[in-house]
Amino acid sequence: MRKNLLDFNYEELVEEFGKLGLEKFRVDQVWDWIYKKKVFDFEAMTNLSKENRSLLSERFYIYIPELLDMQISAIDKTTKFLWKLEDGNTIESVLLFHPDRVTACISTQVGCPAKCVFCATGQSGFVRNLSAGEIVSQIIAMESHRRVNIGNIVYMGMGEPLLNYIEVVKSVKILNHKKGKNISMRRISISTVGIPEKIIELANDLPEVKLAISLHAPTNYKRDIIVPMNKKYSVEEIIHAAKEYQKITKNRVTFEYILIREFNDFVDDAEKLAQLLKGMGAYVNLIPINPIPSSGELKLERPHHWAIERFKEVLDKHNIENEIRKEKGTDIDAACGQLRRRHKG
Numbered sequence: 001m002r003k004n005l006l007d008f009n010y011e012e013l014v015e016e017f018g019k020l021g022l023e024k025f026r027v028d029q030v031w032d033w034i035y036k037k038k039v040f041d042f043e044a045m046t047n048l049s050k051e052n053r054s055l056l057s058e059r060f061y062i063y064i065p066e067l068l069d070m071q072i073s074a075i076d077k078t079t080k081f082l083w084k085l086e087d088g089n090t091i092e093s094v095l096l097f098h099p100d101r102v103t104a105c106i107s108t109q110v111g112c113p114a115k116c117v118f119c120a121t122g123q124s125g126f127v128r129n130l131s132a133g134e135i136v137s138q139i140i141a142m143e144s145h146r147r148v149n150i151g152n153i154v155y156m157g158m159g160e161p162l163l164n165y166i167e168v169v170k171s172v173k174i175l176n177h178k179k180g181k182n183i184s185m186r187r188i189s190i191s192t193v194g195i196p197e198k199i200i201e202l203a204n205d206l207p208e209v210k211l212a213i214s215l216h217a218p219t220n221y222k223r224d225i226i227v228p229m230n231k232k233y234s235v236e237e238i239i240h241a242a243k244e245y246q247k248i249t250k251n252r253v254t255f256e257y258i259l260i261r262e263f264n265d266f267v268d269d270a271e272k273l274a275q276l277l278k279g280m281g282a283y284v285n286l287i288p289i290n291p292i293p294s295s296g297e298l299k300l301e302r303p304h305h306w307a308i309e310r311f312k313e314v315l316d317k318h319n320i321e322n323e324i325r326k327e328k329g330t331d332i333d334a335a336c337g338q339l340r341r342r343h344k345g
Helices: 010-019 024-036 050-059 132-146 161-176 196-205 220-226 235-249 267-277 305-317 338-344
Strands: 066-072 079-084 090-098 101-105 109-111 126-129 152-155 188-192 210-214 253-259 282-288 321-324
Touching: 010 024, 066 132, 079 132, 090 132, 101 132, 126 161, 132 161, 152 161, 161 188, 161 196, 188 196, 196 210, 196 235, 210 235, 220 235, 235 253, 235 267, 253 305, 267 282, 267 305, 282 305, 305 321
Parallel strands: 101 152, 152 188, 188 210, 210 253, 253 282, 282 321
Antiparallel strands: 066 079, 079 090, 090 101, 109 126
């Protein structure tokens, strides 16, 4: 049975090619075709002999997901992709354009088990983990379709990356490899809802990769309401893990904080958040919520502008570094999971 070549890291491919009697430099050639030239058919890899091309075609294939939909923002070029995988499941990826770089936001699971109430992905349920190759293929496919060179990667699309730990770490190492995309570890971020033991594991396995924690509330009472996994991993446990992560890596930790009107946008919330992060090398991303259909009694509405500024002022007063995130792609289905949901009808 043929295997997806993208599921193998460099060292594994050297071993697989060796079993076929192919030299190590053949892996370099194939990776150059895939990652640099965006060629996904062995027959088109003309610096390989016909015999080698035939041999590779018998054992491997290169699966690039099928593009079902692509939306491009007229405002800032933000591009959202809906991909169809081999088994018919769909995932999303996003390209974000900045003056000095292009950032890819990629998915790690089909759906998400975290079920955060403000996230369209979580509301659609969890199906399965993605393989390393399916994670990596999003980068290659986006570069191919939009003719761009991605320099930064954020694991912040559909899914909880740390619940697909092995494949996520493998995909990071593939994308970082000098023979492939050669993206610096320092330009890769992993965003998690907070799995304490995995945060520590990540610190040891990938110490240069940046960590972002989706906190969204400073108390267990409020976080329980919007992040169901908080019932398993409390705010205190997550903050403790973040501090341990910092001890190991010496990296600053980013905390994502979605602001919801008259729920977690009060002065008291900001004060409690400041106390929670005091003494840490913390950076807070304040994100006014992207309105989606409300869940239960909680109205998921964007705070008033003055409430957002008020929250920021409290953090500033306590010397907690922060910024109000500039929105991108506001004229398209920008929030994660929305495009997939719409296609399901």
